[in-house]
Amino acid sequence: SQTIHQWPATLVQPVGSPLSLECTVEGTSNPNLYWYRQAAGRGLQLLFYSVGIGQISSEVPQNLSASRPQDRQFILSSKKLLLSDSGFYLCAWYRTDTQYFGPGTRLTVL
Amino acid sequence: AQSVTQPDIHITVSEGASLELRCNYSYGATPYLFWYVQSPGQGLQLLLKYFSGDTLVQGIKGFEAEFKRSQSSFNLRKPSVHWSDAAEYFCAVGGYSSASKIIFGSGTRLSIRP
Numbered sequence: 183s184q185t186i187h188q189w190p191a192t193l194v195q196p197v198g199s200p201l202s203l204e205c206t207v208e209g210t211s212n213p214n215l216y217w218y219r220q221a222a223g224r225g226l227q228l229l230f231y232s233v234g235i236g237q238i239s240s241e242v243p244q245n246l247s248a249s250r251p252q253d254r255q256f257i258l259s260s261k262k263l264l265l266s267d268s269g270f271y272l273c274a275w276y277r278t279d280t281q282y283f284g285p286g287t288r289l290t291v292l
Numbered sequence: 293a294q295s296v297t298q299p300d301i302h303i304t305v306s307e308g309a310s311l312e313l314r315c316n317y318s319y320g321a322t323p324y325l326f327w328y329v330q331s332p333g334q335g336l337q338l339l340l341k342y343f344s345g346d347t348l349v350q351g352i353k354g355f356e357a358e359f360k361r362s363q364s365s366f367n368l369r370k371p372s373v374h375w376s377d378a379a380e381y382f383c384a385v386g387g388y389s390s391a392s393k394i395i396f397g398s399g400t401r402l403s404i405r406p
Contacts, residue, residue: 188335225398226396231391231393279324279386279392280326281392282338283336283337285335288333
C-alpha cells in the first residue's frame, strides 16, 4: 500500500533562517505531488505541484521554492523565512483522481 | 473559474443529533467532488468522493453526501454524530486540471455538544 511521510513534524525557526521540509511517498512510482499551506484557522492554499522529477509548477509567488530531486521525494525550501511563512504545511500525492495527504509539518517562525 | 463555498464557518451539534454540512461549487462541467476531514494538528483524511453515477455517495465513519447538479451542491450528512466527529471538514472540487489539482473550500469547524 501507499504511504506518505513528512519530516519534520514540527519546526520552530527564527526569521531569516533557511527552511527545508521533506515529503516522501512509498509504494508508488511517478506520482503527482503537491505542497499546500494552511494558515491558522484558514483553508488550504496550493503552493506547488509536480508531475515528475525536476518538474515544478508554482501557484503563488512567494518566499518559498520547491524541488523534486527523486521520483518520490518533494522538498519545500526557503532561503530566508518570514513571519508570514508560519503555518501548517501539507504534502499530498495523487492516485485515481484523488489526492491523499501526509500528516503535515507545523512551522512556527519567530 | 472553479470555486467551492462552505457557508458555515462553525457548527455545533449535540451528540446523537443529525448533521448536515453545506457545500456549493462553481464548475463548468461535471466535477469531481470530495469531502475531507481534519482533526486538530493532523493531515486531511478522505471521507468520500463523487465522480459519476449514483448521486448519493457513502463514505467512511458513517458519512454520506448527495450531489445535486441543479443546486450545484454536495452536502455532507450523518444521521447521528459522535463526540469523535468534532473536527474541521473541507469540501473540494477537482477534475478540471491536467495536473489533477483540486480546489478546497474554507472549511467548516464542527463542535459536538455533550
